[in-house]
Amino acid sequence: MSLAAAPQTRDMRARATALIARKRLIGLALPALILAYCAYVFFAFDILGLAQRARWDNAVTLVSDTYSYKTVVERNNRSGVFEVAVEGERKGTYDETNMPGWVVLAEDSAHITLDNGGSIDINGDLVRFDVPGYGVIEATQSRSAGVTTNLDPEALPDWVSLSKTRLMVSTDAARLTLTKARTEVFVYDFGWELFFFTLESPYYDHSFGEILFGDRIDPARSNLTGAWQDFWNNAIWRHGDTAWALFETVLMAFLGTFGAAIVALPLAFLAARNFAPLKVVRMAARRLFDFLRGVDGLIWTILLSRAFGPGPMTGALAMLFTDTGSFGKLFSEALENVDGKQIEGIASTGAKPLQRYRFGVIPQIVPVLLSQVLYFLESNTRSATIIGAITGGGIGLLLTQAMITQKDWEEVSYYIILVVLLVMAMDSFSGWLRRKLIKGE
Amino acid sequence: MADTTAASLDATRANYVALTRQRRLYGGIMLLVFVLLMASGFGIANDRNAGGFLPGLPQMFDFPAEVIAEAWTKRANLPGHIAKALPALIETLNIAAIATISGALGAILLSMLATQGLAPWPRLIPVFRRIMDLMRAIPEIVIALVLIFVLGGGPVPAAIAIGFHTVGALGKLFSEVNENADLKPLEGLSSVGATWGQRMMLGLVPQVAPNWFSYALLRFEINIRASAILGFVGAGGIGYELKNAISWGQGKFDEAAAVFILLFLTIVVFDQMSSYIRNHLTYGSVKGARK
Amino acid sequence: MLEVKGLTKRFGANIAVDKMSFTVDRPLMIGIIGRSGAGKSTFLRMMNRLTDASEGALNFEGRNVLGLSGKEKRDWQSTCAMIFQQFNLVPRMDVVSNVLHGTLGRRSTLATMFNLYPEEDIHKAIDILDRLGIADHAPKRAEALSGGQQQRVAIARALMQDPKVILADEPIASLDPMNAQTVMEALRRIHDEDGRMVIANLHTLDTARRYCDRIIGMRDGRMVFDGTPAQLTTGVARDIYGAGADFSEAATSTEIRDHEALEQAEMRAAEVVI
Amino acid sequence: MLEVKGLTKRFGANIAVDKMSFTVDRPLMIGIIGRSGAGKSTFLRMMNRLTDASEGALNFEGRNVLGLSGKEKRDWQSTCAMIFQQFNLVPRMDVVSNVLHGTLGRRSTLATMFNLYPEEDIHKAIDILDRLGIADHAPKRAEALSGGQQQRVAIARALMQDPKVILADEPIASLDPMNAQTVMEALRRIHDEDGRMVIANLHTLDTARRYCDRIIGMRDGRMVFDGTPAQLTTGVARDIYGAGADFSEAATSTEIRDHEALEQAEMRAAEVVI
């Protein structure tokens, strides 16, 4: 191996150098390609311009709305009637019996005390806003003259917006708007308002301790049942309906995912190279999967609504259609990776074809199968969000509506938290099931 | 061997038979529970639905038939529609591609940090897992909507929303793949004094790349379709065009068909590409060089 | 009993087995030796009908094995058990279930789909495992066993078929020497005690010599030797392996120690200061 | 040169290695033998710093190996190569790349990630492969090689590290006898020619006797023997393996043929009618 092999070794050296050089090229080309692409997208999407145009104050408005609520004190300037309501909602309207402490209503006047030491007085058409560190803003409106104030229109602070018809003063503690039609004060508070009980409920403003251990609050019901009923039927947060919506979401995901798995498994054999020898069959099966996948669940929902109308079954079927496409692809890939030795071992005992699949193939693909199905179950729980918007059910409907109507971001965050918790629960459940079934306890 | 262990053999038999019985029982119960769940779930869903399953079945192809009929009568328009939809497709592809690439890179990192045996800080595994759960659980539409308020419309909010979600989704799948990776090569690299990065890059990546790749491509497809969902908040692309054309009803079905053809072709291309590259990565460049 | 005539297998232009012919008139333990690629596996696979022959005949007890199909073919497969180099078990299933797979050919598809086997089969399976000394592992998953144990499970599966013939394709090639010995002894014992015919592909001359009654040597698809272990001289082996004069049995022997080496070691030891 | 003092490793309550102490003052080829679970692998892994020791000291050329961390630890690892029973190569990568991994400890992370190996390293890798007789396989994927070839790649990787010590954890346990011989010979040759210290866990007495200068016997974590191959008598072996009087070397020998069996075979052959 010494002298005679020398030329051969030299040849090997050259080949190895070339090999490494080629790998180096590929190894460098891929990141370079990705970088180049990112650069292209950077300019195509105009990231720089976008960064300048970004409006972070909007984000702050939205985000702060997720953890705070506002109570609206409104005077209808035509009728002179006052209304105090949480988020300005009918269902959150205070009456004389439970008026919050910071607002004092009298005949055609209201006095509002703010947390930061300021105060707002509404006296008929006159409003006085005492802003700590700035002074008192006085404004009045009339049908003929519009809005008039004591402010110098030339030197308005940037948190005041004034026109002939409208005054808006936005401070951290409260926002005041004054127009011909109404005088409104929005007072911000931390938390989710009326989350447990609405104002009508006798349990409103009672602590948990009082409800659990205290005297009977509502003579008609025991504290626990009463509190539960009022919580569950809370007219603003609708915990009961939300729970049902969550269930409907899981139901759609469950039916869709497992239905798809049952349909896709036999079809996947037709698309796997090692089980369907006929190329035509294989191509047909794969194109079928592509087709099913190519149409988003959302569109399947619309298509299927014609036959089945809106409702959770339509949503489940839509998921079944798309997921059959995804599962078909994933399962057939798993089938292409099966180890032929096991099948041969079973075949050599004289097993019938079905038995060969049952014992030679299925045990091998069960882990892939199970983990994919569980993963899709979880991810469909999330997709059911959007499908629910069309089928008219599920947490998705609540979520999309809360977002689209932009009413209350705290509701949006409530639903998101629920979805996140649900997904996490499904995740731990699927982990448990996988350990149980695949790893054999 | 036989008689000395006669007693223990009986015990083995009895144990095994008991085990089998127990397994059959559990298996039977699980099967029964599953079937019951499916059946009753279907029952509930069917009840809550506007139309029933059986009466609806014969009508299932009504809508597709209408679409195809209209598209066929106006087939002359198809090329025009396809050409019109191309820019939307390209934009969607760009959104999906950049989201998938950045999401996959994030997922690779997170998944390595969250896999037992690979993680440099094993104590933090649960933390990274929860981060992935969270990223996965927040629907992309929510993120997109918030971003639209900040950044205005356009492709960027969509790309960020999808990318964020992709990190969580792929992270979970990747970490499952990583769990099945053989740790022996990694140990081999440790023994030569390799750093964590070297071990991951040289020991882990070659093993798991084909599966990562396959999942990433599937996710890419899903991300193309996600544009239909993001249409709800005005960040849609080709998927949104399809949804609009379909929901417009009679009059735009030819456009729907054209957009669908485009979308379908795209997915076919990526499906074929995925299987080609997968084989390439798994079996090496030489065709059929299967061991 | 077994009659092979002009058996040939072509893979395209490549002839894997070339007009193989021999007769066996009573259950023997037969070893087939030969270089890698000589066609040993292909012959066994044709016999078990995992691969179809290109030409020739193979009769077993008057039955034309190569002409069988469908149900008859499966019947034949269940009387002609096969053991593989890589065991070919279902690793995720427990040992007894793997052994019970030996009954698949006899049982209805439906019952087996749900793993429903008659209790007597289960008892028989455990008896067989006991005979092979691995009854203790009955409830474990096959993948949890060592190689030698897995191969014994494979033998148990074969026995469960209650076969007339056991084909073993390099049953010990993946095993360490100790396990190899156990497995070969188990095969020999089954042959001796039950009187089943055993045909084993082996890659080491001395194993073949030690355990087999008759040895067939193959080279490039053709039978080049057929005789008793005693007839298998180094010269014959040289023929079979197509080796030149530098061939030494050591190349295919499982033995490592030789005298020269021992002496070396002792000399070295003497030098060492501990 | 190498000084091990009171080295101990506990896994929970279980003591895997128990106060191991010995000194080596020049590069020897050392074999460690002992039953499965005796602590052989654990010792090697502590020495390579794949596992942290619980107690004791290990000094190599005055360096306190157990106290190293970070960069220094990796430096030590790169001068102390390890060979595993299962080869622990990266199966999807080609042979040269696997060998080049031996240089990882010396090269920057970024450069190695993009395959930026210096040309002289590549040439050196080929030379080493050539020395081990597998240069032809250089461009193949590691997984495409046979076990013996893969183990030689692992040795090549170890040599690429240009180590002072080579640790080999049952390097031949997964190999068939022929490959085992090649691998052991390669290790011995490296020791003889390069003067590197080799410590190999072995599970067969005769291999240890044949190739090693010094043999350490372990039992339940404790060192129970330390001497030359010649001192390793059957009685000592019985001690190490904790066997009773029925212990025969055959249990750990790779040799299968014995005279009785040969005679049997000949008798059988005589009976056979061909």
Add this chain to the structure above:
Amino acid sequence: EDIKEFNIGILGGENAQDRLNAYQCLGDYTKEALGVEVKMFAPADYNGVMQGLLGGTIDMAWLGASSYAGVYIQDPEAVEPVLIKINLDGSYGYHSIGFARKDSGITSLDDMEGKVFGFGDPNSTSGYLIPSIEIPTYKDGVTMEPGDYFADVKFTGGHEQTIIAVNNGDIDGGVTWADGQGAWEDGYNNGALRKAVDAGLVDMNDLVEIWRSKPIPEGPIVLRKALPDDVKAIMTKLVDELHETDPECAYGVAAGDSLGFDPITHAAYESIVAARLAKAN
């Protein structure tokens, strides 16, 4: 022919559960009057309900004007409009409102020449369909071709996004819907502007109205044509008289104060159908 159940589709917009609850009373009356099970659907995206009407699984629904036209075009025999909500001022409709930022100096469509104009959702009546037909009639030379009269014409995705986009200056002008009642500075009494104001996202002082469409008829309450005549009669009467029999329920069903419902026929929507047909390919 008997019916076995009666399915009602409810126009989305507000919180779905609120809507379902508001309709609960109507469901109860229907159940009483028809003696069959009643199911109600309040999806956010109305496609499912439209398809349900076409496929015959939804029996009654309150549709948007454009949605009705869509259903009508697809199958004129599917549904018939029966009732429409009357606003407090006695009108039947609402408006598509064009608006811009005050500081941009734009006060009418005349100033929009060469500027960027934004629609909302292409499926929306007021956010796209009507303005895309009516704006070109504003004066000669106005078209909706991007780069022609307007520098560009974009779709923002929805009313909310249009408002944000105009307010942020991403586009110069856009259209959204409002009832046109009350004062501009309040964002009118109802509509997308009002919601944005209440949420604190825009300040009406910053915006000006630059265009207003002719009244767009509210969507009709429709019944499936194939329903038995007596069922149709019962349901029409029930809803028509709701304002008298149960004002609280009528408030819920009409989603606010109204003067009740008036009968209506397809004729009222012909212009919308025409507009929609004009938009089809």
